[in-house]
Amino acid sequence: MYSSPDRVRDESVISLNVGGKSFTTYRATLLQYPDSMLYAMLSGSHASVSLNGELFIDRDPSLFEELLDFLRSGPDYELPTDARTCRRLLREFRYFQLPTNIFSAASPELARIYAVGGSTNTHMHSPAGTVMCYDTYFDGWCDIADLPAARACVASATLGNRLFILGGKDSWGKELSMVTTCELSTHTVCSDGVKHMATPRHTFSAVTAAGRLFAVGHGRLGDEAETVEFFDQGSAAWWSASPLPHSPKFHAVTAWPGLCGEPGSGPSSHGDHSNVMFSCGGQVGMPGVGLTCSKDLIMFDIRTRAWRSLASMPGPRSRHGMAACNGRLYIAGGCLAAGAAVESPTAAVLSYDVRAGRWLVEGETAPLPRPLDSLAAVAVGGRVYALGGLTGAVGGSPRRERVRSIPPVMSASSVSSPSTMAAGSLGRISSAPLSRHASVTAAAADVSFTLLAAADHQAAGSSSATMSSPGAGAGLSGHLSSLPRQHGGSGSPVEEERHATDVVYRLDMISNCWEAVRSMRYPMHSMSATAYHPCSS
Known part of the structure; x- marks a missing residue:
């Protein structure tokens, strides 16, 4: 003063x-x-x-x-x-x-979450080309900018008043080294003026620590997977940093403290947290040659430029999300095995007490409402958010894009083919794949079918199928039995196929439970999420 x-x-x-x-x-x-x-x-x-x-x-x-x-x-x-x-x-x-600066700690509701660079299907064929923003106070999503080209498996972090979007894969699967920036005050996107990374990367992590932007790891197993580089604003150039001790894929990295001035940066056995970042889990090895999931938790001290091992996780984890909040590291969802024919996601959430240097008892932190992998996690205002991800088993049933199989509809007649149906009669209709909220009409042998389905758990009302047979000059319409919805309906549950989700969950630290907030505008997985506070720059 x-x-x-x-x-x-x-x-x-x-x-x-x-x-x-x-x-x-x-x-x-x-x-x-x-x-x-x-x-x-x-x-x-x-x-x-x-x-x-x-x-x-x-x-x-x-x-x-x-x-x-x-x-x-x-x-x-x-x-x-x-x-x-x-x-x-x-x-x-x-x-x-x-x-x-008084706004940073006292008003976490001013923070926003930016999500970018995911994919809408399981095979990365539909990379996202927009930057989405979530307002933590108004609980709403909006698209703020379009990328010059759609990309999946990117990494992102804020540095100053800019969102840096690094690497990824384009729609052809090509690895990228490009760096795109988004000015957060004007939402202006630019791919010029910032030097690209030295190494093309995808399925990696980016964090901001000690005023520098770090790109950690690589989605390609083996070759260059352990490399680390950082961007220095003063020299406007990328520099090499100490590589990871091993070569993980599908690992998670976070810096400490969070971007929004998260508490918990006081003294501990790990030193000054403002100069460290953590990496945990991931897949190590090569496919067919001992590919395994890692339990390692390691820390990088920016001052000493060295990695060191911390207490291992209670169990292996890959394709998970990680965030630092209230003195702890939270590891949400992911897969527990690698290289198996089917890798099932988990809903379990692990937490690591950074000050005490120990893992909490498994189950002490509430699990996610549903098993998810390939999700993003970020901490804002003393809460952890889990965004998007994939449901269903890795290597399980191939996904039909947003398509569900409607159960057979029973009627008063046992007729199974339109060719054998009497005029004006009702019969069994075979299953048909329908998109959610879809209406499909077909005509065959003078019999018309209209199927209406709301196969999503967010759809309201019941699903139905109607059939009309104008045989013998009589226009007869019959309303068949209601169809059970995919979630929450009557009848036998339908096994969920592997697909991307748009759900967003928030962990309330007081009640220790996850609650659903406003869903993203699109189903998304393998994306990057970053928190930004307008006073943190």
Whole structure:
């Protein structure tokens, strides 16, 4: 706080007119920050307007009242509890060029989550070309920008006020080294001006630590899978860092503390957390030659430029999500085995106490509501979010894109073929693959069928099938028995095939349970998710 000039010790009173409302305070109160607009106005270095002897400022008086309370209260000032007011107040602090660091820890609701670079099917044939944004306060998703080219299996992280989108695979499966940036204040996407990575990468991780952007690992087993490089803003170049001790694929990496000023960066057996990052799990070895899932948890100290091993996980894990929150590392979902004919995802969540250097008892942290792998995890405001992913077993039934098999519909007749049906009669209809919320009409042998299905758990109402046979000149329509929905309906459950999901879960630390929040705009897996707080840059 500024306190040396005589002007600051001046106890003279000044009156201001802000948006039509008068305020009276000491000049010293307004002159505490020499880089602020208020200081410039009162010192004469900034043009000002006088109205009836009062300094006129054309701003919102209700927000200026909060701003003035901050200047009067100093470290005892408390932000409004309403997140919308905090957003507007943050804008005023920026306008008057006052420090905004008070918003970081006190207003986690101001943070946003960015999701980018996933795929909508199981075989990476449909990479995403948009950047999605989740507002943690308004609980809503929106598309904010389009990438120059669609990419899957990218890594992303924020550095300053920019979102960096690294590497990935294009729609042809080509590995990329390109770096795309998105200006988070204007949502402007640019692929020029930032040097590309030295190594093409996919299915890897990116984190920001100690003011640098790190690209860790590689999706290709063996060759170059253990490489690490970092981007330095000062030199605007990529530099090599100490490689991983092993060559994992489908591992997870996170930095400490989180991007939103997560608590828990105090002293511990691991030293200063602001200069470390963690990597855990993944697949090691080569297919057919001892491919296994790893239990390793390792830490990289940026100051010593060295990796060291920590306590191993209670069990192996790959294709999982990891986030750092409230003094712990959370490992969510993933697969427990590698190289098997079928790899089933898990809903289990592991947690590691960073200060104590130990893993909590398995099951102490609530499991995900459903088994998921290839998901993303991120920490915001003292909560962990799990986004998207794949359901069903790896190597299991091939996925029919958003298609379900409708169970047979029984009627009063046992006729199984339209050719043997009597005019106006009802018969058994064979199963037919239908997209969710789809309507399919077909005609054969003067018999028309209309099938309506809502096979998604979010669809409302019951599903039905109707058949009309105009035989003998009579137009007869029959309403067949209702079809059970895929989730929550009556009848036998239908085995779920492997497919991408759009669900987003949030872990409430107080109740230790996961709750569903607003789903993403598209089903997505193998994407990158990054948290950003407007005051963290």
